Amino acid sequence: MEPQFCLLCGARLTKIQIESHLHFECSKCDYIHWLNSRPCVDAIIAREGAILFTQRGVEPHKGDWDLPGGFLELGEAPIAGLHREIAEELGARIEILKFIGHYVDGYGDDPYIKTLNCSYLCKLLSPVRFTDDDVVGYDWFPVDNLPPNIAFAHFKKVFEDCYEDIVAAS
Ligand SMILES: [Zn+2]
Structure with a gap:
């Protein structure tokens, strides 16, 4: 399931690409939700x-x-x-x-x-x-x-x- 909310502040996450890999970042704070195997x-x-x-x-x-x-x-x-x-x-x-x-x-x-x-x-x-x-x-x-x-x-x-x-x- 697609990650939706920041674990730290509860704001919405948005999709980002870092070096061609998909991650999610918080729209309010600096939190990055890393996706790993x-x-x-x-x-x-x-x-x-x-x-x-x-x-x-x-x-x-x-x-x-x-x-x-x-x-x-x-x-x-x-x-x-x-x-x-x-x-x-x-x-x-x-x-x-x-x-x-x-x-x-x-x-x-x-x-x-x-x-x-x-x-x-x-x-x-x-x-x-x-x-x-x-x-x-x-x-x-x-x-x-x-x-x-x-x-x-x-x-x-x-x-x-x-x-x-x-x-x-x-
Ligand atoms: Zn946040």
Whole structure:
């Protein structure tokens, strides 16, 4: 949703371009509302050529298949955030095997929310005990036979970039 009002004084914000990037500035005070991609983490938990997906219980893309993970908290390191998300969503522990890459993506239809996803290849160290938080279920899908309704577009690039690792995972 387009930012409307100044967080400091409540006056209307107006769109501005700074070095070709879109931001918003207050019409009354000096406040600038910077727009940045939001940092997120993804776990590619692989086993025998298959990937563990969670089913989203919330919008956007409610019901679609997601990777375990989520938004980082203020000041949180990506690896700490990934362990926290896996504990919250699945009640499980993981080993992080490898950093795969950074991927920019959208978040639903909102043009003012973009995500910067740090994606890690992982191994499950303990069984999934429950699904909770923003997740209503989970399942394993072979990397060569993924479900059609995958929540976020960058996942396909992630899987390409670590395809050999997924296929070789024990
Ligand atoms: Zn203001």
